[in-house]
Amino acid sequence: MSFFKIPCPGCNKSLKVPESLAGKSRACPYCRATVRIPESVPEEPDPIFPGIQVAGAAGPAKSRSKPAASSPAASSIAPSMPAAPAAGPEPVSPSIRTAETPPAVRPSHEVHLRKPQKSWFSSSSDSASSDVSLLLSFLLGAGAAVLWYGLTFPIQHTLFGQLFWHRGPVPFPTTLLLFWAIAILVLKWLNLKKQKDAMLLDVLPTEISPEITVDSIDRFIEHINQLPGASSDTFLINRVVRGIEHFRVRKSAAETVTMMESQSAIDANNLAGSYTILKVFIWSLPILGFIGTVMGVSSAVASLATSLSDGGSMDAMKAALQDVFGGLGTAFDTTLLALIMSMLVKIPASALQKSEEDLITSVDEYCNENLLRRLNDGREGGAERGASGAAAGESDVFRQAVEQALGTHHAEMEQWLAKLDGIGSHLTDQVSQGWDKVNQRIEQQQEKHIKVLHEQQLDQQARLQAQLDQMANAADKIQQTLTSLTEQTVSLQSQVNETFSQTHTSLEEHLTGVQTGLASLSSVLQQLGDQQVVVQQVASDPPSRNGWFGKRSRAKGRR
Known part of the structure; x- marks a missing residue:
């Protein structure tokens, strides 16, 4: 991935962006202004003077010579260059500033990095971290x-x-x-x-x-x-x-x-x-x-x-x-x-x-x-x-650096891989054992519930069977009672029929006798109709009183 520089339109700070962000918009980390990244990589213009950078240029000045630190001419020209507009049909409007030139000797004290400023949502770690509070x-x-x-x-x-x-x-x-x-x-x-x-x-x-x-x-x-x-x-x-x-x-x-x-x-x-x-x-x-x-x-x-x-x-x-x-x-x-x-x-x-x-x-x-x-x-x-023509030297240096890095970290990587394998297998065993315990507990709980349900079901079936037996006995008794009642009803019916037949016979006999008497009476009445009937009253002697207290009894008693 290659990078190129663009200036921020808000604060004029130099930003270095990768080519993968071409055509996109990003916020400037300095002023938070929206920066539109161009579709193509802008061409970097040649510097007007060596060691001098034009602030309004589309990209940073690219020196074709050695660095300004190694060029005494550049260091002597830069301070004496006046801030005047360049000659030409169009004056150069941006301000002109001299490029920073490294000192010839190192400072007596080392510059240290300031303490990192933590965000309100970051963790309390000293180094850069992806953790949050x-x-x-x-x-x-x-x-x-x-x-x-x-x-x-x-x-x-x-x-x-x-x-x-x-x-x-x-x-x-x-x-x-x-x-x-x-x-x-x-x-x-x-x-x-x-x-x-x-x-x-x-x-x-x-x-x-x-x-x-x-x-x-x-x-x-x-x-x-x-x-x-x-x-x-x-x-x-x-x-x-x-x-x-x-x-x-x-x-x-x-x-x-x-x-x-x-x-x-x-x-x-x-x-x-x-x-x-x-x-x-x-x-x-x-x-x-x-x-x-x-x-x-x-x-x-x-x-x-x-x-x-x-x-x-x-x-x-x-x-x-x-x-x-x-x-x-x-x-x-x-x-x-x-x-x-x-x-x-x-x-x-x-x-x-x-x-x-x-x-x-x-x-x-x-x-x-x-x-x-x-x-x-x-x-x-x-x-x-x-300098130009040093590409082969760079490749050799990087090749040696990579070989040294691989040599020093090969054993460490193997140790880490062994540790990670052990940790992974240990975690897998623990998770497997944990799930086995959970499954065993669930199975035990289910077996207990199934056993309780089975016992309760058997108890309920026994109670229902006892109730069914009682109902069967009651049904048998009711059947016997109904059978005896049927027999009694049949006998009573036969007796009633016999009584009705006897009554019918006796009634026929009595009615026949009545009919005969009526016929005799009718014949007598016919005979009486042809004759006179004389009714004569005859005095009759009083009936004698016999018995225990009569005269005859008393007379016998006197004897």
């Missing part, structure tokens, strides 16, 4: 969770509101973890935006020195101290400063290359470690959902066991089963909510991690193009590497 993110997440529950309180009786209010205690911590993770992602996005803005800075301008030597390091650090304070806590500034300070101490380009590779690995590990808490949240959300499901299933089965132990009717059993299925639905809603929340955290976290990894790659490319290629430790040609 956990306390601040927790407060933001807790506030967002409280606000969310305040917004969903009026709709808590709807289907969506019940997922947060009427599904037990599990949705409350899952919602808190969700908003905590979102707060961390927002703060990391702000940090990433700051890091991307710092990538536009010209950290190692060629105007100071085309090459980075031990004598020019102090001037580069002075330039870095003048950069915006917000950019001091970035991967780019931290990487460049560590590289040039290591080069100032060790005075070896090869060792600096090795150190920069090590620093790149440190930044990559730091970036990966900043997502540890998010990975814990992504892992914790489904676990909380499963815990809510287990709690719901346990309560539902317990309610069913209580209903079965009471031995109620079928209506009571139906009501108990309805409660059980309702409890199961509530239990699985917690898992559904937790899985959705886990996806809402996982997807943006992966996208943000990919963007930060691309940022680390851009920092590596920037350091390779603008730092490592310009290092000059006086070996393998020294400063002559900057």
Whole structure:
């Protein structure tokens, strides 16, 4: 990746941008003004005078000769050049300033980098880091969770509101973890935006020195101290400063290359470690959902066991089963909510991690193009590497540096790989053992519930069988009673029939006698109709009174 310089239209500061940003807009890290990056790389005009830079030019002055520091003529001409407009049909409107010329001797004291200025959302780490403040993110997440529950309180009786209010205690911590993770992602996005803005800075301008030597390091650090304070806590500034300070101490380009590779690995590990808490949240959300499901299933089965132990009717059993299925639905809603929340955290976290990894790659490319290629430790040609025809020397130096770096880090990489393999296998075993324990507990719980249900079912069947036997005995008794009643009814019917037949016969006989008497009476009446009937009254003697107290009895008694 190659870089080119453009001036900021707002503050006229020089910005170094990669070619991949051509045609895009970015905010200036100095004045925050919007800078439109041209589609094509602008051509850098030749300087009007050696050692003199025109501020309004489209790009930085490109010297065709040796640096101004090595040219005494340039240093003598630059102070005496008047600030007058150039001759020609159009005067040069921008101000003319002399290029900074390095001093002939090193200063007696070393220039040190100022303390990095931390952002309000950054962690308390001393070096550049992708971590954010956990306390601040927790407060933001807790506030967002409280606000969310305040917004969903009026709709808590709807289907969506019940997922947060009427599904037990599990949705409350899952919602808190969700908003905590979102707060961390927002703060990391702000940090990433700051890091991307710092990538536009010209950290190692060629105007100071085309090459980075031990004598020019102090001037580069002075330039870095003048950069915006917000950019001091970035991967780019931290990487460049560590590289040039290591080069100032060790005075070896090869060792600096090795150190920069090590620093790149440190930044990559730091970036990966900043997502540890998010990975814990992504892992914790489904676990909380499963815990809510287990709690719901346990309560539902317990309610069913209580209903079965009471031995109620079928209506009571139906009501108990309805409660059980309702409890199961509530239990699985917690898992559904937790899985959705886990996806809402996982997807943006992966996208943000990919963007930060691309940022680390851009920092590596920037350091390779603008730092490592310009290092000059006086070996393998020294400063002559900057002249034309020194490409072969540069390739040899870089080849040797890469070989040395690979030789020193090969054993370390193998050790790290062995450690990572051990850690990965250990974590895999622990996770596998944990899931095995969870499965065993769930199976034991299910076996207990199945055993209780089986015993209760057998008890209920025995009770139902006893009731059925009692009902069968009662039915047999009723059948016997009905049979005896039928027999009695049949006998009574036969007796009634016989009585009716006898009565009919006697009535016929009596009626026949009556008919005969009536016929005799009719014949007598006919005979009497032809004769006279004389009725004569005859005096009759009083009846004699016999008995115990009559006269005859008394006379006999006297005898």
